[in-house]
Amino acid sequence: MKCDCGGLWKIECQVPKYDPALIDKNTWSLFRYRKFMPLADETWRQVTLGEGMTPIIPYDKHTLFKMDYFMPTLSFKDRGAAVLVSYIKSLGIKSVVQDSSGNAGNSVAAYCNRVGIECEIFVPEGTSDKKIRMIEAHGAKANIVPGSRDHCAEVCWEKVEREGVYYANHVYNPFFYEGTKTYIYETYEQLGRMPEHIFVPLGNGTLFIGVMKGLEELLASGVIERMPQVIIVQSEFCQPFVKAMENGDKDITAAPVAPTMAEGIAIGLPLRSAEILEYIYRHKVRGITIPEDRILAAREKIARRGIYCEHTTAAVYAGYEHYCEKYGQPQEALISMCGAGLKSDHD
Ligand SMILES: Cc1ncc(COP(=O)(O)O)c(C=O)c1O
Structure with missing residues (x-):
C-alpha cells in the first residue's frame, strides 16, 4: 500500500506520445485512451460502465463546463x-x-x-x-x-x-490517476486545443493530479506548446494548499477544517500534499478560495441554466467568480462539473 519510506507509490512508465491514431475510436468510454495507460491486460472490458466521454458545453461567452457528473455513478470519480x-x-x-x-x-x-x-x-x-x-x-x-x-x-x-x-483507496493507488488524466485527453480530443484557464477543485487532488499528469503528457508529446493556467479551488474553511502557496511551503501539516458545504474538498491533511505542491510550483498554478456564503447562490444560478450540480461543484463556480473579481475575467475557462446535484441534497 505504501513504500517502506512511508511515501505513496507513483507509476513510472513511459506512455507513448499522444497520437490520435492511438485512440481506439470504437471504444465509447475512457478506455479509448488505454494505449496511454499502463494496463496489463483486458480486464477493463468486464469492468467498464461506459464512463468518461463527458461533453464540454458552453456556459457563457467565456466559460466552458466539462460535465463530469454525466457518469455511471454521477461523479468524476x-x-x-x-x-x-x-x-x-x-x-x-x-x-x-x-x-x-x-x-x-x-x-x-x-x-x-x-x-x-x-x-x-x-x-x-x-x-x-x-x-x-x-x-x-x-x-x-x-x-x-x-x-x-x-x-x-x-x-x-x-x-x-x-x-x-x-x-482500494483513490488517493493511495496511482492507477486512479491513470483514469483521471483522461479528463485532459478527452478535453483535447473534443476541442482540438486546450483552454487557456482550467479551474480544478482540490481536496486530496485526484482530479488535480490527473489533470497535471495529462497536461504534462500532452506537453511532452508536443501537441500543446505550453501549459494552460491551472487554478486550484479550495474552501475558505479548508485551504491548506492556498495557505502553503502563500508561504512558499513545500509540504503541509494538518490544516484546520471548519464545516463547509463543499464537503468533497474538506481535506485538512491531503496525503499527496508534497507531490501536489511540486506540480503547483513547477507549473505556476494559482489558487483561489470559495466564499462559503456564495455557494448556494452559485448553485441556484447555474441550476437556472439547466445544470443541477453538487454543492462542492457549485462551490467551484463560486470560486471561479471570485477569481474573476480578483484577477479579471479569463478569455476562456474550463470548469469541472464534478458531482450531480441530487446526491448532495440533504433533506
Ligand atoms: C464533487 C467533488 N468534487 C471535487 C472533489 C475533490 O476531489 P479530490 O479530493 O480528489 O481533490 C470531490 C472529492 O470527493 C468531489 O466529490
Missing part, C-alpha cells in the same frame, strides 16, 4: 475507479476497503461489485444520505464514522493495518 478496479481485478483481489467523502466510495463500490469484489466503505458523519444509500445499493457495506473526513480515513486505515485487507 468513475474515471479513476474504472481503471483502479480493472487493476485490482486483474490482481485477483477478492475484497477491499476504502474511505471517502461519498463519491469515490460510491464509485469504487459500483465497480467492485460489478466484478464480484467485496467492498466496505467508510464515510464521515454528515455525508449525504443519498450517497450512503447508493453505496449500499451497489452491494457494499457503508460504515459511518463520527468526526472529520480525515478521522474517517484514519479509522479505515486502522482496519487495513489490523486485518491486512486490500486498501
Whole structure:
C-alpha cells in the first residue's frame, strides 16, 4: 500500500506520445485512451460502465463546463475507479476497503461489485444520505464514522493495518490517476486545443493530479506548446494548499477544517500534499478560495441554466467568480462539473 519510506507509490512508465491514431475510436468510454495507460491486460472490458466521454458545453461567452457528473455513478470519480478496479481485478483481489467523502466510495463500490469484489466503505458523519444509500445499493457495506473526513480515513486505515485487507483507496493507488488524466485527453480530443484557464477543485487532488499528469503528457508529446493556467479551488474553511502557496511551503501539516458545504474538498491533511505542491510550483498554478456564503447562490444560478450540480461543484463556480473579481475575467475557462446535484441534497 505504501513504500517502506512511508511515501505513496507513483507509476513510472513511459506512455507513448499522444497520437490520435492511438485512440481506439470504437471504444465509447475512457478506455479509448488505454494505449496511454499502463494496463496489463483486458480486464477493463468486464469492468467498464461506459464512463468518461463527458461533453464540454458552453456556459457563457467565456466559460466552458466539462460535465463530469454525466457518469455511471454521477461523479468524476468513475474515471479513476474504472481503471483502479480493472487493476485490482486483474490482481485477483477478492475484497477491499476504502474511505471517502461519498463519491469515490460510491464509485469504487459500483465497480467492485460489478466484478464480484467485496467492498466496505467508510464515510464521515454528515455525508449525504443519498450517497450512503447508493453505496449500499451497489452491494457494499457503508460504515459511518463520527468526526472529520480525515478521522474517517484514519479509522479505515486502522482496519487495513489490523486485518491486512486490500486498501482500494483513490488517493493511495496511482492507477486512479491513470483514469483521471483522461479528463485532459478527452478535453483535447473534443476541442482540438486546450483552454487557456482550467479551474480544478482540490481536496486530496485526484482530479488535480490527473489533470497535471495529462497536461504534462500532452506537453511532452508536443501537441500543446505550453501549459494552460491551472487554478486550484479550495474552501475558505479548508485551504491548506492556498495557505502553503502563500508561504512558499513545500509540504503541509494538518490544516484546520471548519464545516463547509463543499464537503468533497474538506481535506485538512491531503496525503499527496508534497507531490501536489511540486506540480503547483513547477507549473505556476494559482489558487483561489470559495466564499462559503456564495455557494448556494452559485448553485441556484447555474441550476437556472439547466445544470443541477453538487454543492462542492457549485462551490467551484463560486470560486471561479471570485477569481474573476480578483484577477479579471479569463478569455476562456474550463470548469469541472464534478458531482450531480441530487446526491448532495440533504433533506
Ligand atoms: C464533487 C467533488 N468534487 C471535487 C472533489 C475533490 O476531489 P479530490 O479530493 O480528489 O481533490 C470531490 C472529492 O470527493 C468531489 O466529490
